[in-house]
Amino acid sequence: xxxxxxxxxxxxxxxxxxxxxxxxxxxxxxxxxxxxxxxxxxxxxxxxxxxxxxxxxxxxxxxxxxxxxxxxxxxxxxxxxxxxxxxxxxxxxxxxxxxxxxxxxxxxxxxxxxxxxxxxxxxxxxxxxxxxxxxxxxxxxxxxxxxxxxxxxxxxxxxxxxxxxxxxxxxxxxxxxxxxxxxxxxxxxxxxxxxxxxxxxxxxxxxxxxxxxxxxxxxxxxxxxxxxxxxxxxxxxxxxxxxxxxxxxxxxxxxxxxxxxxxxxxxxxxxxxxxxxxxxxxxxxxxxxxxxxxxxxxxxxxxxxxxxxxxxxxxxxxxxxxxxxxxxxxxxxxxxxxxxxxxxxxxxxxxxxxxxxxxxxxxxxxxxxxxxxxxxxxxxxxxxxxxxxxxxxxxxxxxxxxxxxxxx
Ligand SMILES: *Cc1c(COP(=O)(O)O)cnc(C)c1O
Numbered sequence: 152x153x154x155x156x157x158x159x160x161x162x163x164x165x166x167x168x169x170x171x172x173x174x175x176x177x178x179x180x181x182x183x184x185x186x187x188x189x190x191x192x193x194x195x196x197x198x199x200x201x202x203x204x205x206x207x208x209x210x211x212x213x214x215x216x217x218x219x220x221x222x223x224x225x226x227x228x229x230x231x232x233x234x235x236x237x238x239x240x241x242x243x244x245x246x247x248x249x250x251x252x253x254x255x256x257x258x259x260x261x262x263x264x265x266x267x268x269x270x271x272x273x274x275x276x277x278x279x280x281x282x283x284x285x286x287x288x289x290x291x292x293x294x295x296x297x298x299x300x301x302x303x304x305x306x307x308x309x310x311x312x313x314x315x316x317x318x319x320x321x322x323x324x325x326x327x328x329x330x331x332x333x334x335x336x337x338x339x340x341x342x343x344x345x346x347x348x349x350x351x352x353x354x355x356x357x358x359x360x361x362x363x364x365x366x367x368x369x370x371x372x373x374x375x376x377x378x379x380x381x382x383x384x385x386x387x388x389x390x391x392x393x394x395x396x397x398x399x400x401x402x403x404x405x406x407x408x409x410x411x412x413x414x415x416x417x418x419x420x421x422x423x424x425x426x427x428x429x430x431x432x433x434x435x436x437x438x439x440x441x442x443x444x445x446x447x448x449x450x451x452x453x454x455x456x457x458x459x460x461x462x463x464x465x466x467x468x469x470x471x472x473x474x475x476x477x478x479x480x481x482x483x484x485x486x487x488x489x490x491x492x493x494x495x496x497x498x499x500x501x502x503x504x505x506x507x508x509x510x511x512x513x514x515x516x517x518x519x520x521x522x523x524x525x526x527x528x529x530x531x532x533x534x535x536x537x538x539x540x541x542x543x544x545x546x547x548x549x550x551x552x553x554x555x556x557x558x559x
Pocket of ligand 1: 216218219237260354356357358393394395396435436437438439538
């Protein structure tokens with residue numbers, strides 16, 4: 152038997168079934184008319200962001216990295232609760248334009264920005280988080296051609312990373328950001344040219360559950376920003392401190408202690424060096440805001456035995472939930488939190504493998520899981536599906552097409 156990840160708080164049984172926002176999964180399926188289905192809870196997102204704000208210092212702004220979940224109703228809802236949106240492509244720029252979000256509160260990071268993307272962002276008044284000196288110069292040329300002063304910030308590739316994070320995005324050779332030692336000279340160069348200087352972006356990693364690691368990282372980010380600001384001498388209007396707040400996916404994972412992170416940051420903010428006193432500070436978070444508020448629901452279409460093991464074959468799979476299958480940045484495959492949604496209050500009775508409908512051995516949703524007895528027609532729930540689910544899975548693979556999505 153392999154353990155399942157922890158089911159997030161806020162999901163109850165109603166009439167024996169999993170209920171999301173008070174509605175049973177059967178009712179939700181009826182409403183959507185199609186399986187598989189992602190269900191996102193508006194109430195849980197609201198609550199999560201409220202709790203986070205209460206834990207963090209008042210002066211800290213919170214941005215949403217929309218790549219975690221850009222389903223339009225989710226994006227619209229989150230955008231009413233955060234201070235800014237972070238995008239990473241021209242396509243995501245179109246999404247934030249489509250919901251009418253204030254574009255001066257949008258920043259655009261990501262390597263390999265095309266000229267057309269730089270142009271669209273500059274014209275819209277979006278802040279560019281520059282990923283290279285070359286990109287900085289291209290942005291200045293495009294700004295001049297458009298007659299628009301570009302809003303520019305520099306993404307720093309720091310000389311440290313986020314300890315214990317699932318995905319490292321800084322420290323050592325990386326395609327992201329500009330090596331810290333080169334930043335002061337480039338900052339002076341672009342400020343002397345014609346730009347609206349927005350400051351620095353320092354993102355070091357993702358999916359950290361250790362408060363100690365996050366506190367240590369934030370201290371280093373503030374020190375590095377102060378040092379660069381000293382060297383560059385151009386001021387620091389804004390500092391995007393990155394994020395990296397993780398959520399528990401696997402057995403043994405404990406939630407991040409945001410109270411401890413907030414208290415440590417409050418202390419830092421009360422003793423800032425003189426050259427950061429007037430800086431506006433931002434966190435940019437994706438999965439922490441929306442990940443636990445989403446559930447992926449898929450129906451069992453077959454049940455079979457093979458050499459002594461039981462397989463529940465569903466109509467979903469890795470084409471919607473790549474991360475749960477263990478093929479999105481994980482080394483060892485572990486089980487996400489999974490349940491039989493139509494028998495949510497039943498006791499586990501048997502060991503089963505839950506798989507998807509794709510003709511590849513990679514398509515697994517739970518291995519050797521201890522679950523209630525279930526059959527064809529029952530619904531499987533995969534939790535922690537609110538981030539990097541639909542938006543990060545190969546929905547065209549094998550012609551299966553995307554899942555439905557609803558925000559309730
Ligand atoms: C992906 C990404 C994020 C969001 O990461 P999460 O782990 O979802 O919080 C934030 N900032 C940048 C630059 C990113 O690339």
